[in-house]
Amino acid sequence: MKTSRLPGLTVLCMALQLAACASSPEIARTAAASAAEPATVRSNRAWLSQLPFGDRQDYEDARRGLIADLEQPQIRTADGRVVWDRQAYGFESGAAPDTVNPSLWRQAQLNNVSGLFKVTERIYQLRGLDLANMTIVEGDTGIIIIDPLLSAETAAAGLALYYRHRPRKPVSAVVYTHSHVDHFGGVKGIIREEDAASGRVQVIAPEGFMEEAVSENVLAGNAMSRRAQYMYGALLPKSAAGQVDAGLGKGLSRGTVTLIAPNALIRKPIETRRVDGVDIEFQLTPGTEAPAEMNLYFPQMRTLCIAENAVRTQHNLLTLRGAKVRDAKQWSFYLDQTLARYGEKSDVLLGQHHWPTWGQQRLSRLLADQRDMYAYLNDQTLRLVNQGYTPMDIAERLKRLPEPLASQWYARDYYGSISHNVRAVYQRYLGFYDGNPASLNPLPPVEAARKTIAWMGGAGAVLAKAQESFAQGDYRWVAQIVNQLVFAEPENQEARQLQAAALEQLGYQSENSTWRNAYLSGAQELRQGVAANLGGGTASPDLIKALTVPMFFDYLAVRLNADRAAGKSMTINWAFPDLDERYAMTLNNSALTYRAGAEHARPIATLTLGKPVLDSILTGKVKMSDAISQGQLQVTGDRQSVAALFGMLDTFSPGFNIVTPLTRR
Template sequence: MYNKTLHLALAITLVSGVSPGIYAADANGASSDPSSTETAHFDSKGKAPSPYTIELQKELRQTLPFADKRDFEEARKGFIAAPSYDKIMAEAGNVAWNMGSYNFLQEGKDYDSINPSLQRQAILNMAFGLYEVVPERIYQVRGFDLANITFIKGDTGWIVFDTLMSKETARAALDFINEKIGKRPVVAVVISHSHVDHFGGIRGVVDEADVRSGKVPLIAPTGFMEHAVAENVHAGTAMNRRAFLQYGVMLPHSPYGHVDMAIGKNASIGATGLIEPNRYITQDFETLTIDGVVMEFQNTPGTEAPSEMNTWFPQFKAFWAAENITGTIHNIYTLRGALVRDPLVWSKNINNALYRYGKQADVMLASHSWPRWGNERIQEVMRAQRDAYANLNNAVLHAANQGVTINEIHNVYTLPESLKNNWATHSYHGSEEHNSRAVINRYLGYWDANPATLMPLSPKDSAPLYVEMMGGADKIMAKGKTLFDQGKYREAYEILNKLVYAEPQNSQATDLLADVYEQVGYQKESAGVRNSFLAAAYELRHGLPKGVPPKTVGPDMIRAMSTELWLEYLGISLDGSKVAGERFIFNLKTPDNGEQFVVELSNSTLTSIKGQQAENADLTITLDRSALEGVMARKTGFDQLVKDGKARFEGNLKPFKVLMAAMTPFTPDFELLPGTRQ
């Protein structure tokens, strides 16, 4: 009646701004060797920075505006206390958070294995404790997770802005502020946007019953629930695997490995939750007063998240910029994969905020990074980021309209010098290279209009041809070594990558390519780009990550996932070649919520339509949506539900069994780099 393959097909990875499901049980702690020093590489195959890398870092230290210490002054301002601990344990028994694993950044050393600009950002992100932003009214707990958690003191209790990623870190933050400022109840929660590092800790600060009853307002921007669940379901497993590179999941926390995630140190590894908001902000600008605090919300859809909002506090002249204005230029294209964002829309929303709030604000704070104080300083940062996103959009399209293609723009586009000298416009999360390519991809797509690139050979098929025409492996290795010795790393990986694809078991080639990638990683300012190159080097040297299974989706996410989205995912999971020639129609009914669907298999494709029932269906399945959630979470099967009287099948079961047997179990353990599956 039910095939177990369906359970495997539902290994859905719900990643948002970051990918919480792919971290090992104690990744924060396992990679925090206190003996890490400038001279001790964590990898026996690892190499020290080359003379070319050292020279580049030296030049950057001399040319970047390190004399501008304002960010450090602002990051320290308002400090009240740090906790006595640097680890937060998860309920499951693992270390959910370990700030101490990055203590090497506090030793006052300049590491040649870290781009000096990125090292500066990584040190700024070492803030750990409670900070006062507006005297006796607005506080932040920083360094307890990837994001900040903000507490507004109302007349009777706390209004919480963003709840971190994990229940345990959010609860620790609430306990810490109650200990230092005085215990107060949580009287409202505001979620700025639909990424899990901002809502996942919700159950650490509020009870669901209080939200459902309306006792505690839970406020979010329109579209929040849809995007919180759906943004990455369709390609979730692929994103999960790619996140191993962008977030450097397997890299130890070390000067040679993981040092930062640009908007914070790392992502916590605790219990993530999701509670349906009971109040949505639907207008462009909307004002609420809660517990004596007046808040005007600015909806900014299509910026850092599809559903996001800023907040203005007129009583305090404080502007909360969510994740739209932080200490970095963000990703327009996220390396793990996501829909390309619109930098022009982003710029316009910052401009709207600048003219509506920025000209009168005394302080600007956000869900990442540190606040900025003083109206002149606030306007400076807002204008700089406004211009950086607009310049990215406009200058790239300016070049594209003169014939520059997606395969050239990253070598052409550069920020204006005036923005290069402003720390607020450095790309620690994004990078000018991959963001510029994203703009062209958004408007013109991946094709550069050269027919030879429209339907290219797969790398594994083209690489042998290149290797043959270049004279074989020995010549490529010799040239690759020469280029490496000359510090010409991009030229080196251009040819060595071909050789590794052609001869994936050539250990000398993979080791040399890893050495090249490592030096590139050391040099990069963007944390995601650094992690991607260093993680690729790690995989080339040691093979695919092992022992890091994907974390199953929690019950909150399953409940929030629509049945329609689940059926769409089944369509993606279907191996159409296994049902070629089959045709099958069934009705699905969930009486407890009144939903009904027609699901049809034809032409090796599974489709569904909501609100319809077929007159001559092969099979009708009836079960409550609450019972279906057990199947979606892989905790039960249809056969067990039928046995328990919770599901009813009427009609022909045979084609349904064929359909379930054709479901593919997705797991994020596929090879991204040739030869790494050992």
């Protein structure tokens, strides 16, 4: 019988982790990078007069309270594989090279400050050991850890660094501020699952955490994972011509992603608890940076933890890897609520990315400015929407935030950008259609490209004109038009090289780290092709355990190949005695549906198994045929029909083309 195995990281390990795994040394390739063109040099140098580079406050804040850095710059797995390398960014010193936007170079240098820091009495942070920060609050008998990073190895290394300089108290509580994997994946590097199960360690999270932590990337996980490789520059070398930063931090660790379910949920909008002698006021902020998120206020220390709701950059309303659009209006609302409730009562603002802000006036201004930034993006986009402007029209008109907000470093486009955020607002309210009937049913990319190139006089004519535009520094237009030529003639090496050169210059000029990474990743794949091994392989067992049976069924439905299922009909019952759950599954009209708590009166087959058996099948520890022969999975009825159903499922490849046409199968 065909094994039903969800392919690797596509379902469970989140797009962030696949991008991290794909950047391992054995996969990363050396890009054949070019120098910055004169137009790029001029563009980058012009930035030096556009922003207040003389302001060194962030450099002081980023280093304030530094106790020590890692003694060994590399963090490794038990078998010696490098999961984090502090040496990789050693080139980021001095003035910005011509191949990096000076504003982004500044952010990269600040994100490169790492180690153990004292924030205020009883509060410490580990920064620069992963994409996010790990915050440690010293309780009466133990320590409270907020957000244990992405990987167990980096979390363990961070805790070890803390213990080398502070008393070795046990972990008394873990807090997940929100449902993104870089804020919980390292939890088993600091506590064991039995610590939470026994209640010895409180694991506190906002209501809805588990559902959101597991579900965000299930149904479109393969596409998100592939796009995340571009967004984070996973396959780029770390160099002045490659990946220099990720905006929120240096990049992604490449270790073991874990998850321990919370044993204490915050359900009320404002909820106060005493945790190991520390008073914490939790403020739920659902639907902001994450669907399930909360801020923490420490009245004894007059300190506010803002989670990821305010960072040292403009954040994403729609992440480039793909996700549901975030609500800028809701985000702005909660920032204002936070400012009103805690602004005058706080002396320190710390987040789970970047460095803290000290002083009531400074932190209040940061919160107010970020509140205004998201309100501006939302409201001004809708103003222009109601005047009839289309997404790209709006992106061109709203190129810059109003002053003095535009000159605030924490409002710059290092991670999100004005350009793609305003288009996200448009999408949230109006969807993909811009209202022009010509946009309703355009030709698909390859056919449109072939017709466009033919109308322009053929490949030779287009290349000649595009090369002239490239020489004039018009890289944006070159990238747009030569993309058409590459899709019309994907084997045209001259077109591929010119397209790569244009994307590369756009990357060199970009202030936004994720745009830079995407441009340079596209250039690399145009020159070298898609890497044969894009990482992945095995899913995180902890995330698999957290996958519900309905999530599994939903993903089976997404994998169903409608052509192979055409004209076929079947009914299958599923029973999970250990969960006391049963499901009636139906295949009809090339759609796979199910009902919970129901069963078909006369099914073709019935499958009975425990959830751990399903987990073992999904991780590849056991084949479905072996589970049947060993009695772990019992099938009554027509086994061949069950085999036929799983034979109708597609297996998604993590290496589909992006900057060249898809290979049709």
